[in-house]
Amino acid sequence: MNIEVLKTVKMFVGGEFIRSESGRTYSFCPFNNIEYARVCGATRKDFRNAVDKAKGGFKNWSSRTAYNRSQILYRVAEMTQGRYLDLVDNFVEVLGMPEEAAKEEIQKAIDTMVWYAGLCDKYTQVLGAVNPVNSNYHNFSTPEPMGIIAYIENENFSFVRLIDHIFSLLCTGNSVIALLNKENPIMTTILGEIFATSDVPAGTINLLSGDLEELAETIGSHMEVQGIYFQSERKDLLAKIKLLGVENMKRINNITSKTTQDINRVINFVEVKTVWHPIGI
Amino acid sequence: MKAKIEKKNKKIPIKLIKSSKKTSGIKKKTKKAAKKVTKKVTKKVAKKNTIKAVTTTKVIQAANVKTTKNTTKTKTKSVKKGMIFNYAPAPESTKVEIQSKYNLYIGGEFVSPRTKKYIPCVNPANQKEISQIAVAGKEDVNIAVENARSAYENTWSKLTGTERAKYLFRIARIIQERSRELAVLETLDSGKPIKESRDVDMPLVAQHFFYYAGWADKLDYLIPGQEVESIGVCAQIIPWNFPLMMAAWKIAPALAAGNTVVLKPAEQTSLTALRLAEIFSEAKLPPGVVNIITGEGETGAHLAEHHDVNKIAFTGSTDIGKLILRNVSNTGKKLTMELGGKSAHLIFADAAIDSAIEGVINGIFFNQGHVCCAGSRLLVEESIKDVVIKKLKRRINQIRIGDPLDKNTDLGAINSKEQLEKIKMLVELGKKEGGEFWEREGSVPKTGNFFNPIIFWDQSGSCTLSKTEVFGPVLSIMTFRTTEEAIQKANDTNYGLAAGIWSEKGSKIHHVAAKLKAGVIWANTYNKFDAASPFGGFKESGFGREGGRMGMFPYVEVK
Helix, strand or coil: CCCCCCCEECEEECCEEECCCCCCEEEECCCCCCCCEEEECCCHHHHHHHHHHHHHHHHHHHHCCHHHHHHHHHHHHHHHHHCHHHHHHHHHHHHCCCHHHHHHHHHHHHHHHHHHHCCCCCHHHHHCEECCCCCCEEEEEEEEECCEEEEECCCCCCHHHHHHHHHHHHCCCCEEEEEECCCCCCHHHHHHHHHHCCCCCCCCEEEEECCHHHHHHHHHHCCCCCEEEECCCCHHHHHHHHHHHHHHCCEEECCCCCCCCCHHHHHCCEEEEEEEEECCC | CHHHHHHHHHHHHHHHHHHHHHCCCCCCCCHHHHHHHHHHHHHHHHHHHHHCCCCCEEEECCCCCCCHHHHHHHHHHHHHHCCCCCCCCCHHHCCEEEECCECEEECCEEECCCCCCEEEEEECCCCEEEEEEECCCHHHHHHHHHHHHHHHHHCHHHCCHHHHHHHHHHHHHHHHHCHHHHHHHHHHHHCCCHHHHHHHHHHHHHHHHHHHHCCCCCHHHCCCCCCEEECCEEEEECCCCCHHHHHHHHHHHHHHHCCEEEEECCCCCCHHHHHHHHHHHHCCCCCCCEEECCCCHHHHHHHHCCCCCCEEEEECCHHHHHHHHHHHCCCCCEEEEECCCCCEEEECCCCCHHHHHHHHHHHHHHHHHCCCCCCCEEEEEHHHHHHHHHHHHHHHHCCCECCCCCCCCCECCCCCHHHHHHHHHHHHHHHHCCCEEEECCCCCCCCCCCCCCEEEECCCCCCHHHHCCCCCCEEEEEEECCHHHHHHHHHCCCCCCEEEEECCCHHHHHHHHHHCCCCEEEECCCCCCCCCCCECCCHHHEECCECCCCCCHHHEEEC
């Protein structure tokens, strides 16, 4: 008789697979209530460490050319296609999804990756402008990434939504710390492995599993987090985070929309910079 | 021959005035045209003023009063002497009627406040009371918001974009026609030099209405692939440094998008906003579309926290901005914040030094330094520090401080006594913290709120004046050795509103501009504004943009 190897699912931070600094894990039982794996519980310090890594990630990722970012995100789509069967297995075993539905969900997510991959070198053209000012100046406005964005996942797992939201942040050059939900924390490893093998610079995307209630204060008050994309249903924690976020004027957004592949999502986490220069001889 | 010249002279003004109506703003015209147009404007204003019936009226005029009749006389005289041109009347000869007190503009009418309270308006240049403004209480705020709501539901949101555009275009035109009167009033009320209110503020006010008018019927082109709609009632709270300009920046895009507005100007400078209210009535803007309520901070708080307000747009200090945010962050209201700054102004050794010096002067002394994006941190490449300080001193000594109504005045009055005290306090603190400082040689007028420009250098980056927004004519100078150090020092602030770069090397400018964390970058220039150009900050300088296409985003919602 084969004994199944129960593994501890690690988190993905700074390009490495790590356990919580506290060593804390919890048992994860999916829909069928049979223990599936042990999962790390990120602490406040884990979040702060992730911010440090994300800082390096932002520096690297945002200074890449748009063409390069585009190719790397497309590479992520390629690698996801390669892990197609793993993902199908995961959705069937963990979420209890019918196989056909799982396949459809994954294919849609891959399409979304491709959509955002192609947006990297276009969003500045779509949203930017050369402004016809009333004097002899060359004046142009371009959107640029904000920095480190914390992404808080909804309690109901949806792979398409997760990919859509993370990619809307990544395509412009932001780095992301995502707190995944408790319904499918296994994603930290599967997605982490996909990102780790796709040439995404270390620290650009960081995936944590843990308890939002415990982390909310740290996320809301961290001075080096520029924005929070909040998708959890916990409105009380959103209120708390919004209040804490005032201190460094975090851009906090909790808009949910049913559509994917949405330029409006990109607008929420970019800053517009306008440059003036005289024209003359 | 003489008759011919006279005939020619008579013809010129008409032709020029006509052409002036085609182009926007007085700025673009030749000097010749400007002079003639001025005369026309003066005449018009004078005419209007006589028609208008006002309860109690003070006419503010400078000593050398010239009525329009007199001007015409001098004209014929000078023509006889063979002079082709006449001097334009001094700006201060424009008659500006100021009522002894002003009520709240709600539902298209001026109504007395339920509070029955009025507070004085003071001319900061001589500390004299020029009028009184009403203080709106909670009840008044409620009435104003109700009016805005009903105008939104019943009128404004039902108009087509083109109809809204036509109202805004009409408003822009009236502003242009009354711009001299508005400029004089602005200067009387705020203490800013007439040179600036006439040549910068007012043209921009008109341009903002003109620019955003055109967006009203092009909302489908705003965000590619997205259908957008208006938000509802907007509460707009504006500061005292660019009173009418801020009103225009706020009102024009809000109306273009189809929203209605309750505006609260700063209590120090409400008069031009109330004059704008008259213009709205003159343009027959439907009642309630814009309501202007005056009062102090409490009025603003009532407005921001009103349950039926869908959007808050605030311009002011970061402290007050944060206060508002904490109070309303969980109400679901949409927000835009234009807050403070401590903008870095970088001069590289390869810059055109004399141009850079002019840029620095404009950067920190424009509007007495009461500019949120003022270039208050000067970062100079170490090798040129001494020459920059030497040239700065010489240039600062040439600054003319005095009567804001004098068109030669460079630096007017500090907006309020409180602000003057605040500047003095910060400067005293700065002096104690070490380093060197130098004050402009020469005196400033004894009466009125005047302050002599001062520069500091050799202070550490952690000193008060290197960190704190002073909002006055106070410059802090630091040095750097490498480009990377310059970028790092420039970004070493919680603010991120603007920055300046002086260098003759294009590649360096683009490199630095890309790395600076600021919403507006002026390369080889400073403090330039335009209705078509987005303005707004990164980090704690706020969020949202004003001006340009991006300036419409905060006033629409994606369907």
